[in-house]
Amino acid sequence: MREKILMVALFIIVIPLFAFAQPTVTITPAKGEPATEITIEGIGFQPKEDIDIVITLDEGEKVGLGTEKVDVITTDDKGMFSVKSGIPINAKPGKHKIEIIGNKGSEVEIFIEVLPKEKK
Numbered sequence: 771m772r773e774k775i776l777m778v779a780l781f782i783i784v785i786p787l788f789a790f791a792q793p794t795v796t797i798t799p800a801k802g803e804p805a806t807e808i809t810i811e812g813i814g815f816q817p818k819e820d821i822d823i824v825i826t827l828d829e830g831e832k833v834g835l836g837t838e839k840v841d842v843i844t845t846d847d848k849g850m851f852s853v854k855s856g857i858p859i860n861a862k863p864g865k866h867k868i869e870i871i872g873n874k875g876s877e878v879e880i881f882i883e884v885l886p887k888e889k890k
Contacts, residue, residue: 794812795811798811821873823853836853857884866883
């Protein structure tokens with residue numbers, strides 16, 4: 771009996787951890803000059819979730835990323851997505867927050883480092 775109670779308790783605790791795993795996003799490269807092409811990849815989102823990707827520039831200006839000539843970014847059946855974008859040309863050097871927000875409740879915040887433009 772004690773083993774059954776322990777098994778049920780373990781089931782109740784562990785299953786929600788898997789069901790509500792935090793999504794993960796990576797940006798490659800993680801830093802670059804303005805206009806650098808980047809790839810934004812996410813896993814652990816809800817299947818078929820619509821995703822908004824927004825970078826906050828100086829003075830709170832928000833710019834959408836990752837649209838890649840589509841109106842909406844949607845995860846696949848496994849909750850994954852991959853899109854290409856670029857660091858905005860008006861981004862000043864420094865770290866900038868990127869928010870990835872899904873319409874089914876997924877949210878991730880990451881940062882990208884914008885490097886100064888190289889003088890040619």
